[in-house]
Amino acid sequence: MNLAELQKKLTAAARLQTPDDRVPYAFEKRIMALIAERAAVSGRILWARGFWRAAVSCLALALVCGAVSLFTPTTADNSNDLSQDFENTLLASADLPDNALTP
Amino acid sequence: MEERSEAELIAAVLQGDSASFEPLVVKYSPRVFATARRYARRESEIQDIAQEVWLKAFDKLKTFRGEAPFEHWLMRMAVRTCYDFLRGHQRNRISSFSDISEPEEDWLERFVAEPGNSAEDADAAKMLIDRVLERLSPEARLVIQLLEIEDRSVKEIAQLTGWSVPLVKVRAFRARGEMRKILARLAKEKYL
Numbered sequence: 685m686n687l688a689e690l691q692k693k694l695t696a697a698a699r700l701q702t703p704d705d706r707v708p709y710a711f712e713k714r715i716m717a718l719i720a721e722r723a724a725v726s727g728r729i730l731w732a733r734g735f736w737r738a739a740v741s742c743l744a745l746a747l748v749c750g751a752v753s754l755f756t757p758t759t760a761d762n763s764n765d766l767s768q769d770f771e772n773t774l775l776a777s778a779d780l781p782d783n784a785l786t787p
Numbered sequence: 788m789e790e791r792s793e794a795e796l797i798a799a800v801l802q803g804d805s806a807s808f809e810p811l812v813v814k815y816s817p818r819v820f821a822t823a824r825r826y827a828r829r830e831s832e833i834q835d836i837a838q839e840v841w842l843k844a845f846d847k848l849k850t851f852r853g854e855a856p857f858e859h860w861l862m863r864m865a866v867r868t869c870y871d872f873l874r875g876h877q878r879n880r881i882s883s884f885s886d887i888s889e890p891e892e893d894w895l896e897r898f899v900a901e902p903g904n905s906a907e908d909a910d911a912a913k914m915l916i917d918r919v920l921e922r923l924s925p926e927a928r929l930v931i932q933l934l935e936i937e938d939r940s941v942k943e944i945a946q947l948t949g950w951s952v953p954l955v956k957v958r959a960f961r962a963r964g965e966m967r968k969i970l971a972r973l974a975k976e977k978y979l
Contacts, residue, residue: 689902700913707817715838719804
């Protein structure tokens with residue numbers, strides 16, 4: 685069999701075929717619906733991604749704070765207690781001795 | 788309503804008006820479908836390819852710079868999507884010619900008897916070339932389709948596929964060899 689000739693004949697046969705350019709009914713509507721759906725999904729994905737990132741950051745911060753408070757050496761003496769100091773500072777004006785206000 | 792130009796439609800889509808994409812889909816879908824039908828046979832596969840081409844086109848519209856016509860840019864995308872499809876389905880390639888139909892066998896017999904007189908416009912010849920093309924590797928099929936069947940230049944193929952000109956030439960050389968091997972296998976199976 686002459687393979688070169690066969691190749692030529694078959695290639696010529698392929699050239700004679702004009703591909704069908706029919707488009708299925710309402711194909712453009714389907715594409716537009718898919719685009720709209722993807723846009724909505726991508727918006728939701730964007731929000732979800734943002735929330736997950738925020739959740740992860742908050743968790744990491746909580747863990748760091750927990751670790752710091754766990755591993756910071758505490759003294760038996762409560763005079764350095766931050767909450768006590770904070771309260772004293774906040775209530776300093778209210779705790780003024782009575783005679784301090786009188787002339 | 789006055790018909791808007793392609794450039795206006797594209798600009799509108801890029802500004803967020805996705806509805807302006809629809810006239811482009813309507814206008815160019817026949818070309819996209821014709822391209823897809825050269826590489827896929829089943830209607831479901833053809834529709835999947837066309838759908839993917841349009842979704843890719845929408846996603847990548849930002850990269851369209853308007854230097855070449857939109858149609859060329861879209862056809863590049865269509866050809867590359869078809870190539871991806873061929874690569875994804877290359878495991879389904881059949882190697883044997885055992886399922887060849889009677890008219891195809893008759894055509895081959897006529898060709899063996901009188902090579903010059905066998906009609907190339909016969910349906911059997913068209914079916915046979917489809918079978919041969921299906922057995923080619925994705926690269927070879929793409930090159931044979933573009934170079935030999937669609938009669939495109941090497942430069943055009945390079946632009947469509949994103950391959951370099953020397954790569955197209957190398958692949959064309961290999962593709963012709965691959966096709967000859969497949970035809971030799973066909974001849975061996977049927978006539979030896």
